[in-house]
Amino acid sequence: MANTKENNNDATTDPDEIARFDKIGADWWDEAGIFRALHRLTPVRMRYIKHHLARLRPDSITRKSSTPLAGISVVDIGCGGGLLAEPLARLGANVTGIDMSEVAIDAASAHAKAARLPITYRLISAENLASEGARFDLVIASEVIEHVADRGAFLTAMASLGRRDIPAIAIITTISRNMIATVLAKYAAEYLLRLAPPGAHDAAKFITPKTLRREAKAAGINIDDITGIRPSLLSGFALGGPPVINYAATGLIEPE
Amino acid sequence: MTKSDRDTTKAADFGHGIHIVGGGLTGYAAALALAEADFPVTVYQSRTPNKDTLRTTTINPSAYDMLKDIGVIAALPADALTPIYQIMVTDDADRDNTHDPVMTWDNSAQANQGAALAWVIGNAVLSDMMEAMLATHDRITVCQTDITGYQSRHPDYHHAAAALMTADDRLIPASLIIAADGRNSKLRQAADIRVITRNLGQSAIVSTVTMTEPHRHIAWQKFLAGGPIALMPMPDMHMASLVWSMTNEDAERLMKVNDERFAIALDDATDLTFGRITDIGVRQAFAVIPTHALWPVAQRLVLIGDAAHAINPLAGQGYNLALADVKALARMLMAARRDGMDIGSRQLLHRYAFSRTPEIATMTLATDGLNMLFSFGKRRRRLAGMGMALANLQGIKSFALHVASGRLFGR
Numbered sequence: 001m002a003n004t005k006e007n008n009n010d011a012t013t014d015p016d017e018i019a020r021f022d023k024i025g026a027d028w029w030d031e032a033g034i035f036r037a038l039h040r041l042t043p044v045r046m047r048y049i050k051h052h053l054a055r056l057r058p059d060s061i062t063r064k065s066s067t068p069l070a071g072i073s074v075v076d077i078g079c080g081g082g083l084l085a086e087p088l089a090r091l092g093a094n095v096t097g098i099d100m101s102e103v104a105i106d107a108a109s110a111h112a113k114a115a116r117l118p119i120t121y122r123l124i125s126a127e128n129l130a131s132e133g134a135r136f137d138l139v140i141a142s143e144v145i146e147h148v149a150d151r152g153a154f155l156t157a158m159a160s161l162g163r164r165d166i167p168a169i170a171i172i173t174t175i176s177r178n179m180i181a182t183v184l185a186k187y188a189a190e191y192l193l194r195l196a197p198p199g200a201h202d203a204a205k206f207i208t209p210k211t212l213r214r215e216a217k218a219a220g221i222n223i224d225d226i227t228g229i230r231p232s233l234l235s236g237f238a239l240g241g242p243p244v245i246n247y248a249a250t251g252l253i254e255p256e
Numbered sequence: 257m258t259k260s261d262r263d264t265t266k267a268a269d270f271g272h273g274i275h276i277v278g279g280g281l282t283g284y285a286a287a288l289a290l291a292e293a294d295f296p297v298t299v300y301q302s303r304t305p306n307k308d309t310l311r312t313t314t315i316n317p318s319a320y321d322m323l324k325d326i327g328v329i330a331a332l333p334a335d336a337l338t339p340i341y342q343i344m345v346t347d348d349a350d351r352d353n354t355h356d357p358v359m360t361w362d363n364s365a366q367a368n369q370g371a372a373l374a375w376v377i378g379n380a381v382l383s384d385m386m387e388a389m390l391a392t393h394d395r396i397t398v399c400q401t402d403i404t405g406y407q408s409r410h411p412d413y414h415h416a417a418a419a420l421m422t423a424d425d426r427l428i429p430a431s432l433i434i435a436a437d438g439r440n441s442k443l444r445q446a447a448d449i450r451v452i453t454r455n456l457g458q459s460a461i462v463s464t465v466t467m468t469e470p471h472r473h474i475a476w477q478k479f480l481a482g483g484p485i486a487l488m489p490m491p492d493m494h495m496a497s498l499v500w501s502m503t504n505e506d507a508e509r510l511m512k513v514n515d516e517r518f519a520i521a522l523d524d525a526t527d528l529t530f531g532r533i534t535d536i537g538v539r540q541a542f543a544v545i546p547t548h549a550l551w552p553v554a555q556r557l558v559l560i561g562d563a564a565h566a567i568n569p570l571a572g573q574g575y576n577l578a579l580a581d582v583k584a585l586a587r588m589l590m591a592a593r594r595d596g597m598d599i600g601s602r603q604l605l606h607r608y609a610f611s612r613t614p615e616i617a618t619m620t621l622a623t624d625g626l627n628m629l630f631s632f633g634k635r636r637r638r639l640a641g642m643g644m645a646l647a648n649l650q651g652i653k654s655f656a657l658h659v660a661s662g663r664l665f666g667r
Contacts, residue, residue: 029415041605046595053341066294066593087596090270114416115598117270235607 010125012157013100014149020199021080021101027097028107037195038083038143040236041173044229045248046087047156049171050241052225052250053138056169059135067092075136075161077126078144082119089117096136097128098129099217126157135163139253142173145212146205155219162253170221173229173248177206183246184231209243216251223251271431272410272417273298274589274599277403277443281313281379282561282578283436284386288326289586293397295593296461298397299390310462310540312488312497313382314340314475314572315375325567328382331389335491336381338356339372340475343517344529347479364473370614371437374475376488376497389586408447408555412650418556432600433557434585436578439547441563447554454624458483458544459507460569461500464490465522468531471496476529477570482506483544483627484570485525498528499569500626508542553598553609556600560585565616568623577619584612 014210053060053072062068070092079097081104089095089112095141097119099105105123112119115251122129126141137162141154148154162168175185189195208214209226216223230245232238237246274290278282279301287299315337329337341364366512387433390396405421410429417429435443460483471489476496478485483501490497493589500522502510510518526533545566552564557622561578579638585608592604 031415039601043592043595043597043603046597050595086598090593090596090598111416114413115271233385234610237601 004110007153010041010127011150011151012127012148012154012247013125014147015207016170017147017149018100020197022103028083028104029111030101032238034132034194034197035081035083037189037236039247041143041229042083042087043235044237044239045173046091048173048229048248048250049138049140050091051174052171055251056167056250057137063254064075065092069093072138073136073163074138074140075126075129075134077158077161079108079121079143079184080120080149082112084140084142085119085121086112086115088116093138096122096129096134098122098124098126100125126161126170130157130160134161135168136161136164137168140166140172141169143175144172145157145172145207146201146249148205151205151207152219155216155221159253162255164215164255168232170216170251170253171248172212172216172250173246174212175201175206175246177203177211178244181206184192185245209247209249210248216249220254222254225250271598271600272345272413272429274432274434275420275428275430276418276434276436277599278436278438278440278561278563279387279398280561281383281386281575282563282582283434284383284390284554285323285326285627286434286436286560286577286585287390287396288328288386288393289322289582291389291393292326293498293586294589295589295599296395296397298399300399300401300403301348302402304398308599310464310497310538312376312490313379313575314488315376315377315461315579316573316576317372319496319576320375322579322583327389328386331385332377332381336385337375337377338375338489338491339473340374340489341473342371343475343477345477345479348481348589372473376475376490378490378497385626403437403443404443406443406554406557408557425501430556431598432589435557435563436561437558437563439545439562439566441544441559443557444549444559447557448550449559450550450552452550453545453547455543455545456627457504458501459504459541460541460544461498461502461507461510461541463498463539464495464537465519465533466492466495466535467533468494469529471530475572476526478525478527479626480525486570486572487526487530488572499572500525501544501568501570511539511541514538546620548616551609554614556605558585558608560606564612565620567620568627570623570627573619573623577616580615581612584608602664619624 028035033041068091073094074088076097077087079099082097084097085153087096097108102123105121109121118240139158141158158170186201186203190198190200213223226243226247226249228241228243229237229239230241274295274297276287276297276299278383283299287297290297329629343361361373363373390398402423403420404423407419410417410419413429418433419427420430421427436440437443473489476487482503485500487496518536522533544638546568547566549559549564552559562582565575589599589607592599
């Protein structure tokens with residue numbers, strides 16, 4: 001786990017966003033704290049990822065095993081405190097988590113160590129990791145794309161992190177761009193329900209499924225599934241329904 | 257599940273494991289259920305176990321299925337379970353024929369088809385069998401360690417583990433603590449979980465009795481002025497297990513009299529339903545204080561069984577409720593594992609607590625309510641008698657049986 005500042009003069013990182021997440025602090029793992037909505041979102045994200053991995057890679061998923069993702073390499077871009085990296089690692093995946101917030105990477109590393117999970121965390125941007133030559137079966141950007149500076153460059157970096165020999169998979173979860181999403185996911189969630197830190201999101205960076213599909217295609221990711229994530233009274237979130245507020249997308253990465 | 261079926265790498269055993277505190281029937285069942293689901297578990301039992309050899313437990317069909325699933329039923333000797341084919345409930349109101357039960361459920365016509373309404377088993381038999389199974393299970397570690405306390409966060413692992421404290425001040429990190437340490441749960445106090453208690457000044461006397469007439473597989477219960485009395489069938493046709501609730505003063509008095517005097521009191525209380533009582537085993541008395549945890553979870557800790565809800569013993573539903581806890585918890589942990597989730601996570605435990613609320617609340621209200629109605633005051637009891645006559649109507653009866661069999665809430 002390399003926690004030293006690495007070269008980060010890249011196009012995708014928004015320094016203001018990083019400063020904001022650094023300021024929010026290390027309480028990523030307080031389930032009742034400011035990241036509680038992300039905690040609630042995690043089982044849903046995991047179910048979505050498992051389902052589409054099994055769909056696109058039926059041979060490499062060992063369904064009966066308690067570690068069905070064994071042998072799958074995953075990079076979680078913008079991993080934050082490691083909320084998604086840990087369950088992926090628990091299912092046996094070989095996980096690398098990267099983030100540009102040093103506070104987040106420190107919290108993630110400390111928690112994985114305390115939870116005895118083998119995860120590699122690095123303070124590095126997606127394009128710098130790609131230029132090192134790192135390649136993965138699965139490239140995840142969950143609740144991240146709405147925070148990046150240059151979405152096109154970010155999607156290109158995502159695509160370049162996919163392995164070349166067999167088609168790699170990209171999975172993105174984000175917030176749609178419309179009136180309902182803006183009111184609910186930004187204002188209600190941040191200021192009314194306190195489900196997310198105030199100022200966590202900039203509604204201008206929200207993105208519709210249609211735009212995401214087009215921009216991903218241009219970057220070499222062919223999105224073939226978009227699934228809505230709807231609020232649920234009992235468990236916080238549930239999969240299914242139209243992609244009005246939160247949604248998840250899966251695509252195969254074109255091998256160049 | 258045999259060893260070869262399991263993932264040999266055991267790579268899923270991340271974190272700090274599941275720790276079950278309490279060496280009683282509930283803790284044992286939890287250990288076996290989770291180990292059968294391939295979770296490694298550690299069980300802590302006190303070095304001075306208190307074995308109550310006298311008491312019997314009533315198992316409803318849902319609990320029977322659960323015990324069957326974890327291999328306990330198959331391991332028990334054939335005569336360990338005494339089936340109940342008929343439940344007879346009555347009171348001591350002045351009616352034309354006081355021997356007519358106010359309420360009965362009768363399956364004796366289908367007895368040969370195994371249509372038992374419930375089963376009775378001796379606590380000692382069940383406990384010994386489970387203990388033996390625990391000792392040989394490759395996923396279970398049993399520790400003879402007294403657990404004295406709990407910390408919501410282990411100092412070395414912060415959010416990733418809670419801690420159990422031992423008598424010699426060691427801290428054991430745990431991903432999930434299952435507190436099955438009984439009605440006076442130490443862990444419940446240590447975790448500062450608030451309870452509602454109803455001390456109505458009642459005690460129960462338990463014993464085994466020998467009767468001149470056979471029990472015919474009838475579970476018999478009568479509501480008396482001080483509390484209910486119940487006779488549950490035992491393997492010997494002429495023996496029954498007695499649970500007799502009464503005021504503390506009466507219990508104190510009846511614990512002091514000799515067996516002959518006690519038998520006379522029993523003959524009076526049972527209306528000679530099974531003939532005269534000829535022999536009485538060792539008597540034990542304990543206070544009946546229904547205790548109900550308001551919300552049975554804390555950071556990485558969940559209360560199950562009597563630790564969460566010590567209900568009135570009158571309906572013999574305590575262990576059934578505990579096994580339903582175990583079943584629900586095991587199911588949730590398995591689902592969490594499939595999603596790679598932390599098995600001690602807050603959202604998981606809260607969802608568990610939420611899912612258990614309807615059954616626990618129904619059972620608590622039903623047992624407490626029956627006891628309150630019948631045990632105190634003449635007018636109230638007349639009302640209760642009317643209520644029971646009403647309850648004899650088919651719809652209400654089958655609803656009550658559904659709740660009691662564990663099938664209304666269990667899926």
